[in-house]
Amino acid sequence: MACGIVAVVASRKGALRKPLGEVIRESLKSLEYRGYDSVGFAIITDNGLVVRKSKGMIDSVTAKLGFSEFDGLVGIGHTRWATHGPPSDRNSHPHTDCTGKIAVAHNGIIENWNELKEMLVRKGHVFKSDTDTEVIPHLMEEFKNKGMEPYEAFKATISLLKGAYAIAAIDIDAGNKVFFARKTSPLIVGIGDGANFLASDIPAFLRYTRKIIVVSDDEVGYVTSSSVFIEKLIKKGDKGIWISIDIGKRLRTVEWTPEMAMKxxxxxxxxxxxxxxxxxxxxxxxxxxxxxxxxxxxxxxxxxxxxxxxxxxxxxxxxxxxxxxxxxxxxxxxxxxxxxxxxxxxxxxxxxxxxxxxxxxxxxxxxxxxxxxxxxxxxxxxxxxxxxxxxxxxxxxxxxxxxxxxxxxxxxxxxxxxxxxxxxxxxxxxxxxxxxxxxxxxxxxxxxSLPETVNKIISKYEAKSKDVAKLMASKRSAFFLGRGYGLPVSMEGALKLKEVAYVHAEAYPAGESKHGPIALVEDGFPIVFTAVSHEEAELIKSNVEEMRARYAWTIAVTPKGDEGHLKNVEERFTMPELPVTAASVAYVVPHQLIAYYTSIIRGYDPDKPRNLAKTVTVV
Amino acid sequence: MKAVVLAGGSGSGLQAITGGKPKVLIKILGKPFLERVLLNLREAGVDKAVIVSDRPPALEDITYRLGRLMEFEVRNQVGREVVGAIMTAEDILAEGALLVYGDTLVPSEAYLLTFSHSVESGEPTILIVPNEDVRLYGAVLVDELGNVVSFQEKPQKSVEGAYAFGGIAMLNQKLVELLESTGSLEGAINRYVSDIGKVRTVLWSGVWVDLGYPVNVLEAMYYIMKDLKGSFIESGAEVSPKAIIEGPVYIDKGATIDHYAVVRGPAYIGRDSMVGSHTFIRPYTDIEDRVTVSSYDELVWSIISENATIGRASFLGYSIVGVGAIVEPGVITKLLASPGEEGIKAIKVMKGRKLYFKAGAVIAANSRVPSQTILEPGILYK
Missing domain, CATH: 3.40.50.10490 (Glucose-6-phosphate isomerase like protein; domain 1)
Structure with a gap:
């Protein structure tokens, strides 16, 4: 989950056989998997710099703003995934300077934006958004006012930034160029025929070119329709010198699919x-x-x-x-x-x-x-x-x-x-x-604390889930039993196993299991028990014993401290002791992993279960 | 794409099978292990492989056979251990070649995934696998974004929450320099992570076999055999009309299956080999070239290497018979090991809800097992 930026520079209109706005729309659409809650673009058209942006999904926003009606030789685009604060029209990218000549798309976080903004406001710059990004176009404007050429102004701006960023900037005064800089956030140049590209990820331009250059940390540069220039500041004593990068050595051809790039x-x-x-x-x-x-x-x-x-x-x-x-x-x-x-x-x-x-x-x-x-x-x-x-x-x-x-x-x-x-x-x-x-x-x-808790559970139990899956893979049917909060967690576990591994799986309230389901239990029949609390663990104890007496193969997902209660289960996932709220989130993780690995071991593609669609929009 | 393939290393008990050749030359279904690794690399788009070996001449066969598919350079390993092997090809690795342990079998997708992820992220990248026994492969701790936190090459005990190093990596210039200065992969990766930048991981969930122990050779054979789609009898093979061939069975050129033999696949019968009358070949049995299996034998989940002979009325399961070994008549392997037994690596088999740990014998190349010997589970017979 992150923002996505794209940029295109074409040698002439029609070089890509469609208006630039449409090219940017398609590229942003291919970055949709990175997250989106607002979208925008900036294109230098015959009538000057045009910026359009709005919150919402890519398809609806681009239709609303008429992306494909705009054409030009240089443009940038952005999909935003707001990590802090709500998405809104004015916080959407790209952001511009006071003169409306410069537009910037940025992915990452500028840590010192507040002090930079204060400095710029003191100098009379007017800010239109609450974002950290907007300091970039205003700083470029400021340096240009001091007499710098656009690219020098961009470099001077980058040298003031602290934090993580991938930046694409255009400036009417710079002509057909896109300036870029990277630190930590990904940025890739695409070398096309009659046009060059810049994007957060390869799928954005894979339909136009497979030739790429990955920009490394602390590098800045620009692309034109026919060239790429990258340089890096090397510290020599207390002075820095700019060294240009040999891009010939960096050039690579992508031999993999966009899908692989997205994974x-x-x-x-x-x-x-x-x-x-x-x-x-x-x-x-x-x-x-x-x-x-x-x-x-x-x-x-x-x-x-x-x-x-x-x-x-x-x-x-x-x-x-x-x-x-x-x-x-x-x-x-x-x-x-x-x-x-x-x-x-x-x-x-x-x-x-x-x-x-x-x-x-x-x-x-x-x-x-x-x-x-x-x-x-x-x-x-x-x-x-x-x-x-x-x-x-x-x-x-x-x-x-x-x-x-x-x-x-x-x-x-x-x-x-x-x-x-x-x-x-x-x-x-x-x-x-x-x-x-x-x-x-x-x-x-x-x-x-769930982010940390879940992370620990994943790394602690991934290998064990895979081992359990090796055995589960040979089973035709399974029960998932639980009481209370453990029941819906079991239902979710059964659904996962059923939909990706094609093992028939049925969840049941543990207390009901002897009213029917138990008739199916025979030697080696898998039963996954889930209890999110000691109270639930105590209550399923007798169910576990009933099933074990019928030679069921039992797996328990239970809180730490219940090992004694359920000491006879064949496989145990000992989970951290948590309040029922957090436990109901965390305890489903082993179920997800078991289902995933069972699917893999049975030779299926868990991403594309047969007969299922991601979103069901028909009755 | 270029790759550096490390083809040295012996593995405990594995050289006994090959008669002193590198373990990557162990043959499975008629092909040396290394050849399968190279073919998978080719499938991933690798067109040049630099192979590092302590015995380059031993690899000539393979490079000759695959020479039309890809370009090879075989280098004599300069230093010792893994670091020595890596440093032998440091120039190629620093240019952005894929580093591949030649004793690790993965599908081509795993190579491509590591390569593509490293190129896209612009960071060095290593492949990791979920494995409970990280002591054998190296323990990698990873943060929630998939960046390496620390790497331990030979942990003394198991490390909670760690993934195993999967033997595939994309290094960069800096990391190669650190290898030289720190003298170990562990030192280089940890130093890189603490001082320079991120090391990314690719989490591999599919087939992954590292040839550490004989049981891993049997595992590799299992995965390769699982891919047999149907039965095939090569020209020049002789199958008695009274023999029963069931399931996917590959019978190679010049092999003979005698009257009343039963071959239940998946199984492989190598060139000019012979399966005697009334012998029962059970699933996952790999009989290599020029092997004689006499009559009334029973074989299950085993590899019988080239030129070996199995005498009459023997039972071998979960076993590997080395090149040229002779198993005299009436030799029996016992299979059931207890899970806790020290040093025994076994294959888990589930019957009902019970898990059984099955391990047979490893019979060294050119050895001779006397008639009527009973071989205990997990034994190495020399």
Whole structure:
């Protein structure tokens, strides 16, 4: 998850057979997987510098702003993934100077922007956004005012910046050139035919060229339509000298697919997304703003609450309902979106629906939300996609900030959904006076530590999950049993195994297991038990023994300290002791890993489960 | 793309199988291990390989055979151990060639993933694999963004949360310089991470076999055999109409399958080899060239190397018979090892909910096992 920048310089109009604005749109679209909540471009046209930018998804923004109508020889584009603060039109990139001649797209963080901004404001520069990036065009302007040539002004600007950045800048006075600089954030030059490119990642220009130069840290330079110049400051004593880089040595030909480039060092999106959970959780936590207070008030005042969702989102809804019932003491019920039709009549004004959908476009959830609204029910949307259909129609919106999820099997979107719902429930409990400050803080502290906790669980249990998967791979069927919070976690585990590894898997409340499912248990039958607390572990103890007596192969995901209770299980994932809220997020991780590795060992592609689509938009 | 392939190293108990040749020359399904590594590199787009070996002439066969597919340069290893091998090709590595341990089998995608990730990120990159036994391969601790935190080449005990080093890396000029000054891969990577910049990782989840122990050779054979799609009988092979061939079985040129022999695939019967009457070849058995398996034998999940002979009524399972060895009649391997037994590396097999650890014998090249010998699990017979 990061911003994406692109830049293009063409030798003549039509060199790429389409308007420059369209080329930039396509390039930004190929960087969509890096995250997006606002989009913008700047092109030097015959009528001067044109800048268009807005929050929202790439497709809708580019259509709204008419990207493809603009043509020119030089342009830059940007997709923003706001890590702090909400996305907005004015904070979208590119940013410009006071004269409207310079435009800059930036990925990264300028650490000393505040002092630079103060200095520039004192000199009379007028800032139009709250971003760190805007200091860059104003600094360039400042240096130009002092008589520097545009490129010298750019270099002087870069030398003042502290932090991480990949920057693309254009200046009407510089002609057909894009200036660039890199520190820490990725930046790649593409050498095309009649045009050169610059982007955060290779897929942005792979349709035009496979010849690339990777810009290294601390390098600056510029591209024209036919040349690339890169230089680096080398310290000699207390003086620095600029040394130009031999780009011939750096030139490489990309022999891999854009898809491989998007996977960022993982063989599958699913594995990448499992490993991205610490970041996704951290980003979601930092994105929970004041809006949550309204959500908490609305839920606290509700007569009853229903949570609707489909697939994985239903499992998150199920956990959300238990959180609200058990912690907030609010009557809440999870209902599968497509079944809502038969429950809707019981809802009326004063009730609340939480519509949970990763994409915000799931048709059954959207229809349920519409029907609820018609009946005067307040609808709260929980989605991962800014301004998607369900958030647009809802009364209140909370976003998970998991970043785009490309693997069809939901992983990071599930854990971030559960995190948001747990925070809401804790706040409702606090608001309603059911728990005191200390108790609610204990939950929130554990929730805030989830990025670290989940990271530790992944690295500690990845190898063991793979070992368990080697054995699971030969099984045809499995049960996932749990009680309380452990039940929806089990349901999610069963769904993962079923959808990516094609092992028939069924989740059941552990207490119900002897009312039917136990009849199927025979020697070696896999049963995965999940308990998120000692209380739940104590309660499933007898279920574990029943199953073991029938020679089931048992696997336990349970908190530390329960080894004695469940000492006979064949495989154990000892999890950190956590409050039920944080545990419900963290304990699903081994399930995800087992499903992923079982799929790999069985020879399937976990990113493309047969018969499944990422977003279901038809009834 | 260029690659530097380290082809030295003996491996415990492995040289016993080859009769002194480098372990990367162990043959599986008719091809030396190293040849498979090179073919996978070719598939990943490698067109030049610099092979570093302590015995270059031993590799001539392979480079001659693959010479039409890619360019080779074989260098005599200068220093000792892995660092010595790496330094032998430091010039190529500093230019951005892929470093590959020749005793590690992975599909071509793993090479491409490491190479492409390093190019895209502009950082040195190493391949890591989830493995509980990091002591054998080196322990890599990684942060939540996939950057190396620390690397231990030979940890004394298992390291919680560590991944195993997968034997594939893209270094850069600086890292190669650090190798020289620190004298170890561990020192170089840790110094790089603390003083210079990021070392990225690629997490590999697919097939990965490192030839450390004999059991790894059996694992490698398993993965290669799993890819057999159907049965094939080469011209010049003689299969009795009374023999039963089941499942994917590759019968190479000049091989003979005698009356009433049962071959249940996946299995491989090498050139000019002979499977005697009433012998039962069970799944995952690899019989190399010019081997004689007499009558009434039973073989399962084993490799019988070139020119070996198996006498009448023997049972060999989870075993490797070295080049030219003679197993006299009536030799029996015992297979069940207990999981805790020190030093025994076994293959896990699940029956019902119980796990069994199966390990047979390794019979050294050119040795002779006397008639009626009972071989204990995990034994190396010289």
């Amino acid at each position: 960022g060092g993982y063989p599958h999106f699913m594995l990448k997304e499992i490993h991205e959970q610490p970041q996704a959780l951290a980003s979601t936590i930092s994105g929970l703003g004041e809006k949550l207070d309204d959500v908490v008030k609305v839920i606290s005042a509700a007569n009853k609450v229903v949570l609707v969702g489909a697939g994985t989102s239903y499992h998150a809804s199920y956990l959300g309902a238990i959180f609200l019932n058990n912690l907030g003491e609010v009557f809440a019920q999870p209902i599968i979106s497509s079944e809502m039709k038969w429950h809707i009549k019981s809802l009326s004004e004063g009730d609340v629906m939480i519509a949970v959908s990763q994409s915000g476009e799931t048709i059954d959830t959207l229809l349920a939300a519409r029907e609820a609204k018609d009946r005067g029910v307040k609808v709260i949307a929980l989605s991962n996609v800014i301004d998607s259909a369900i958030p647009r129609e809802a009364d209140l919106v909370v976003y998970t900030r998991a970043g785009p999820e490309i693997g069809v099997a939901a992983t990071k979107t599930f854990t971030t959904q559960v995190l948001v719902l747990s925070v809401i429930a804790v706040k409702v409990a606090k608001y309603r006076g059911i728990v005191n400050e200390g108790a609610s803080e204990a939950h929130l502290r554990a929730i805030r």
